[in-house]
Amino acid sequence: MTAPRHIVTPMRRVRGLGAARSGTRDFWHQRVTAVALVPLSIAMIVIAMSLMGRSYAAVAQILGSPLVAILVLLFVAASAYHMWIGMQEIILDYVHEDKLKLLSLMANAFFCAVAALACAFAVLKLSFGV
Amino acid sequence: MAEIEAHARAGRPLSPHLQIYRVTMTMAMSIAHRITGAALYFGMILLAWWLIAAASGPNAYAKFEWFISSLIGRVVLLGYTWALLHHMLGGIRHLIWDTLHGFEPAEREMLAAATLIGSIALTIVLWAIGYLTMGGAR
Numbered sequence: 001m002t003a004p005r006h007i008v009t010p011m012r013r014v015r016g017l018g019a020a021r022s023g024t025r026d027f028w029h030q031r032v033t034a035v036a037l038v039p040l041s042i043a044m045i046v047i048a049m050s051l052m053g054r055s056y057a058a059v060a061q062i063l064g065s066p067l068v069a070i071l072v073l074l075f076v077a078a079s080a081y082h083m084w085i086g087m088q089e090i091i092l093d094y095v096h097e098d099k100l101k102l103l104s105l106m107a108n109a110f111f112c113a114v115a116a117l118a119c120a121f122a123v124l125k126l127s128f129g130v
Numbered sequence: 131m132a133e134i135e136a137h138a139r140a141g142r143p144l145s146p147h148l149q150i151y152r153v154t155m156t157m158a159m160s161i162a163h164r165i166t167g168a169a170l171y172f173g174m175i176l177l178a179w180w181l182i183a184a185a186s187g188p189n190a191y192a193k194f195e196w197f198i199s200s201l202i203g204r205v206v207l208l209g210y211t212w213a214l215l216h217h218m219l220g221g222i223r224h225l226i227w228d229t230l231h232g233f234e235p236a237e238r239e240m241l242a243a244a245t246l247i248g249s250i251a252l253t254i255v256l257w258a259i260g261y262l263t264m265g266g267a268r
Contacts, residue, residue, distance in 0.1 A: 031228065034221045041218055045256065053264040056188045063184050083171045090168060115174045122181035
């Protein structure tokens, strides 16, 4: 019997999850959100362009109407997740110092969470009119 | 990093970085994809401002409108428009590549050019529509 060529167990190898323990999850989720964001971005451009230059009352009413609000919420959710993964990719490429990397990754998560929640709250407030 | 530093200390050659390669169209569009992605990341602040202003009331919305119709605001919005379109077209290019198509030299060049020309053309079209329907600069 020959000695094992490496210390990784067969189970670990067959799962193929790699050092980050998450395998290709980020890659796949980046694709799913990207596909979603193509029509959602087009919808967002149409919404933004049709609201530019309108009165405040009209903007508030249209942004709060169900169809528009749902599209904006979907755009915000998909964007926040997509940009979280994307910026994480950039940070991991360029930031090598451990502490700074950790802080950057945290700041990235916070920024995306705050941006998503702020946008979503504003749209929901317009929708429910309180 | 520790690895890179260890290599540098030992005087071993490092893998060359961007500046050593001749700039190609596909390389430039790859860099542009990353830069526009990062720009859109911070562009989210503009979207959040717009939505929060609309949810806050007429005064807050007037402040946003003042900014976005100022020269700086327009330049930012123009950049946002182009970045969004370029990143979208670049993303579609990546999705095509994910299906294992478009890797031939001519196809790569065509897709890279299409990303740049398409995004600039669409930006011009959208802004022309915007100015025509809103009666130009006010």
